[in-house]
Amino acid sequence: MNVKWKLLCTGFATAVLLSACTNSGTKPSEDTNPNNSEQVSEETGSDQGSITDKDMAEGTLTDSDAQPFSMYVLPGYKLTSEEPGRDSLYSEENPSAFMRIETQIAEEGTFEYLLDNMQEVLTASSNGEEPEEVQDIFTNLDDKEIKNVKVFKVDTETGPVTGVLFEKADMVIRLTLFDTPEEEYYKDFLNMGKTIQ
Structure with missing residues (x-):
């Protein structure tokens, strides 16, 4: 009985966490906006590869x-x-x-x-x-x-x-x-x- 109760609680907590992430409006793909990607690439030195005419x-x-x-x-x-x-x-x-x-x-x-x-x-x-x-x-x-x-x-x-x-x-x-x-x-x-x- 205790094992079933723990599984139920764990599943409920996971569902709440996923719901909170979805409702916050933040999607993983949106995290790589131009500012963030430019900052990351500057640190790695690859930003210079994006220079265009x-x-x-x-x-x-x-x-x-x-x-x-x-x-x-x-x-x-x-x-x-x-x-x-x-x-x-x-x-x-x-x-x-x-x-x-x-x-x-x-x-x-x-x-x-x-x-x-x-x-x-x-x-x-x-x-x-x-x-x-x-x-x-x-x-x-x-x-x-x-x-x-x-x-x-x-x-x-x-x-x-x-x-x-x-x-x-x-x-x-x-x-x-x-x-x-x-x-x-x-x-x-x-x-x-x-x-x-």
Whole structure:
């Protein structure tokens, strides 16, 4: 008798619990709204794979003053020459968040040299921390010219520093992203960086 009573109580409790979940209006599929899925994918590093050309619809094609390239710049950002062979793209609301841009003609050994140098710069920026390789950058893009993508990242006291190296047309392009601890500008920087031409 006690066993039957326990089974009945357990079944009743399960029915009440399922009913409460259903009535709350929360379905498992609704939990993966865009905000939640974006937050999860940012943590895993796969959010960068969702970058598409439509994200740059408001960008303005802007020429570099110091290097032979142009790129689309989103509102709220400014492209300026830092020194010969280097430009900076920075956030107007927070100039400490910026992306350094370096381009070189694709010649034998250029990519390898810039990759080694990029890792050295990242290690120095983090007081000796070994850079961590990041995957799934610049995937699912309409721009098929982007190839040989290498991305490394380190954490610093002021925020993450990310190095991105890739080839496009006849150029080797190196981007160094200096972001806030919350990585507020990461996706915008990558979106703009991929438009370099």
